[in-house]
Amino acid sequence: MKIKNNHxxxxxxxxxxNINSRYFTTIKNDxxxxxxxxxxxxxxxxxxxxxxxSNMLFKNDFQGLTAIIETKGIEIVKEDxxxxxxxVAAGENWHQFVRWTVENGxxxxxxxxxxxxxxxxxxxQNIGAYGVELADCFDELEAVELTTGNIKTFNKxxxxxxxxxxxxxxxxxxxxxxxxxTVKLSKNSQWKINYAGxxxxxxxxxxxxxxxxxxxxxxxxSKLPDPAIIGNAGSFFKNPIIxxxxxxxxxxxxxxxxxxxxxxxxxxxxxxxxxxxCGWKGRQQGDAGVYKKHxxxxxxxGDASGEDVWSLAENIIASVxxxxxxxxxxxxxxxx
Ligand SMILES: Cc1cc2nc3c(=O)[nH]c(=O)nc-3n(C[C@H](O)[C@H](O)[C@H](O)COP(=O)(O)OP(=O)(O)OC[C@H]3O[C@@H](n4cnc5c(N)ncnc54)[C@H](O)[C@@H]3O)c2cc1C
Numbered sequence: 001m002k003i004k005n006n007h008x009x010x011x012x013x014x015x016x017x018n019i020n021s022r023y024f025t026t027i028k029n030d031x032x033x034x035x036x037x038x039x040x041x042x043x044x045x046x047x048x049x050x051x052x053x054s055n056m057l058f059k060n061d062f063q064g065l066t067a068i069i070e071t072k073g074i075e076i077v078k079e080d081x082x083x084x085x086x087x088v089a090a091g092e093n094w095h096q097f098v099r100w101t102v103e104n105g106x107x108x109x110x111x112x113x114x115x116x117x118x119x120x121x122x123x124x125q126n127i128g129a130y131g132v133e134l135a136d137c138f139d140e141l142e143a144v145e146l147t148t149g150n151i152k153t154f155n156k157x158x159x160x161x162x163x164x165x166x167x168x169x170x171x172x173x174x175x176x177x178x179x180x181x182t183v184k185l186s187k188n189s190q191w192k193i194n195y196a197g198x199x200x201x202x203x204x205x206x207x208x209x210x211x212x213x214x215x216x217x218x219x220x221x222s223k224l225p226d227p228a229i230i231g232n233a234g235s236f237f238k239n240p241i242i243x244x245x246x247x248x249x250x251x252x253x254x255x256x257x258x259x260x261x262x263x264x265x266x267x268x269x270x271x272x273x274x275x276x277x278c279g280w281k282g283r284q285q286g287d288a289g290v291y292k293k294h295x296x297x298x299x300x301x302g303d304a305s306g307e308d309v310w311s312l313a314e315n316i317i318a319s320v321x322x323x324x325x326x327x328x329x330x331x332x333x334x335x336x
Pocket of ligand 1: 014048049050051052053054055056069090115116117118119120121122124125126127128129176177178179224225226227232233234235333
């Protein structure tokens with residue numbers, strides 16, 4: 001494991017923010033993980049694990065060690081009458097893995113096509129799109145406890161998956177390096193296409209994983225900016241979960257506000273709608289802006305700093321809170 005000094009992270013974060021890390025390394029195998037653990041024992045520097053950097057916003061240079069996870073490997077580990085179990089290394093690219101499943105005839109992950117980033121980060125926020133979440137196909141993961149070096153296995157229940165949340169993003173934040181995940185892919189196709197225009201775009205086509213994946217890719221490309229061209233981290237805000245009473249109250253004056261009932265009776269509503277109503281869609285503050293096609297996506301049009309993007313986010317949060325009494329929460333990790 002080679003450690004470099006003052007290394008640029010511009011190409012390691014999808015916002016394209018031009019910041020440096022005081023120390024920098026890449027993790028390609030188990031030996032590198034052992035070296036990282038040894039480094040951690042003798043150093044008081046902060047450690048930042050990064051996959052694709054597509055769910056982070058850097059406000060400043062990072063003063064610790066940034067370790068980019070680049071471990072590789074895809075392996076079929078088990079098969080039964082209902083499922084094929086596939087174990088994937090944390091550093092594999094998520095979308096390339098989804099395409100591997102689709103092209104090899106496995107089903108379950110097709111709706112999660114084209115989500116940027118790595119496999120190891122997927123459980124962090126239980127990635128989701130088009131009516132499917134990682135949790136739906138998840139079997140287990142292996143993670144290294146950073147303080148002890150012990151490798152632990154977490155089943156689905158232990159991961160405490162929730163809406164854009166997990167044990168690793170909340171209770172155990174910063175405590176583990178996720179080494180690999182195992183997904184169970186169904187042998188009986190149960191397509192989920194009743195979501196956000198997917199059914200329409202599949203009209204007249206045979207329903208199979210490849211066609212669904214292709215349709216999801218086309219829909220995403222029509223709505224979301226490509227981070228290689230316009231820096232962004234996808235949805236910048238989580239959809240807020242509010243009480244039934246508050247939702248009904250807003251709905252009375254704004255009947256177009258959508259709501260999805262949660263198990264506890266609360267309502268998940270649309271952050272994009274709230275931001276749009278406050279007039280933010282398409283607006284710009286310097287090089288930071290709200291994407292013109294999607295109010296939930298904050299973008300870097302060129303040389304925005306992390307502070308610029310965060311200042312825009314704070315203005316949006318304040319404005320939605322003032323008008324609707326709802327406090328939006330950022331989805332990406334803020335590195336200060
Ligand atoms: C255009 C665009 C569209 C997006 N669409 C979606 C979407 O539809 N649904 C969705 O859920 N998300 C979406 N995202 C967000 C992002 O792609 C996901 O959150 C993705 O899982 C992040 O992966 P990453 O490797 O880039 O993580 P990073 O940004 O590198 O890291 C995210 C967090 O995970 C931690 N981490 C990373 N790897 C490991 C590891 N191996 N072990 C322990 N901790 C680790 C990091 O420290 C950090 O806290 C989108 C982003 C973009 C840019």
